Amino acid sequence: MRELDCRQGxxxxxxxxxxxxxxxxxxxxxxxxxxxxxxxxxxxxGYVHAIKLLIGTARTVLMLGGGGGSLATMLxxxxxxxxxxxxxxxxxxxxxxxxxxxxxxxWITEDAGTFLRSCPDRFDAVVIDxxxxxxxxxxxxxxESLVEFLGVVRGxxxxxxxxxxxxxxxxxxxxxxxxxxxxxFHATLYRPSLGNEGNELLHVAVGAPR
Numbered sequence: 001m002r003e004l005d006c007r008q009g010x011x012x013x014x015x016x017x018x019x020x021x022x023x024x025x026x027x028x029x030x031x032x033x034x035x036x037x038x039x040x041x042x043x044x045x046g047y048v049h050a051i052k053l054l055i056g057t058a059r060t061v062l063m064l065g066g067g068g069g070s071l072a073t074m075l076x077x078x079x080x081x082x083x084x085x086x087x088x089x090x091x092x093x094x095x096x097x098x099x100x101x102x103x104x105x106x107w108i109t110e111d112a113g114t115f116l117r118s119c120p121d122r123f124d125a126v127v128i129d130x131x132x133x134x135x136x137x138x139x140x141x142x143x144e145s146l147v148e149f150l151g152v153v154r155g156x157x158x159x160x161x162x163x164x165x166x167x168x169x170x171x172x173x174x175x176x177x178x179x180x181x182x183x184x185f186h187a188t189l190y191r192p193s194l195g196n197e198g199n200e201l202l203h204v205a206v207g208a209p210r
Contacts, residue, residue: 001017001018001020001026002018002020003015003016003017004017004018004025005094005097005098007090007094008090009029009088009090009091010087010088010089010090012029012030013029013030014027014028014029014090014094015028015029016028016094023038024037024038024044025038025039025068025098025099027067027068027094032164035067035068035069035070037068037099039100040100041068041069041070041073041074041099041100041102042070042073042074043070043071045199046192047162047199047201048070048071048074050190050201051071051127051129051160051162052071052074052075054158054160054190054201054203055124055125055127055158056158057124058124058125058157058158059079059080059081059124060080060082060122060124061080061081061082061083061123061124061125061126061127062085062121062123062125062126062127062152063082063083063085063126063127063128063129064085064126064127064128064129064130064140064149065085065086065112065128065129065130065137065140066084066085066086066091066092066107066129067086067091067095067129068095068098068101069084069092069095069101069107070099071129072084072101072105072107073099073100073101073102073105076104081106082102082104082105082106083105083106083107083123084105084107085108085110085112085115086107086108086109087109087110087111087112088109089109091109092107092109112130112140113148116149116151119152122152122153122157123152124153124154124156124157124158125153125157125158125159125160126150126152126153126157126158126160127160127162128140128141128146128149128159128160128161128162140161141161141163141176142176143179146159146161146176146180146204147183150204154206155206155207156206157206157207158204158205158206159204159206160201160202160204161201161202161204162199162200162201163199163200163201163202164199173200173202174189176202180204184210185204185205185206186204186205186208186209187202187203187205188203188205189201189202189203190202190203
């Protein structure tokens, strides 16, 4: 590995690493890796490709949390109108400089709550991939926050939450999924059976039966 950059981000030190044998780029915070992609921006994480499958044929996608932007890039290359909202002011420059962020991605540096309260648009899908050095940001993984985020999803759309854990307080994924069902939503929790990523994905479909 060789280090390409090291900066202080909003949630701690960010290191950009490059794997010598194949040129893969890693966006590292603390002991965690938020993004790992090929030099042209294609993700090397299975959970990212799983999210792409879960949102299906969505034509407009809002992403809360950007990291290196590999999912946003892959969606934009597929012709999806993609908007990223990330509170960290250094994130966009890192994504464009080191991870080949597609120029068609609309990137907004703002608090997600502030953005949502003034957003007039509705999206086919919302993807929440907001992580710090410990994993998923807890404030984004509550029943109340998910219901708020679903407010900008169209009636036949869906929401996907990445429940990563890098040693921080474990977010009770099963309880969160059950709580969304209790609120009347169709919720499915996906857990990895192979590999070492450890990410759980909560998929909430707005128009599906409870």
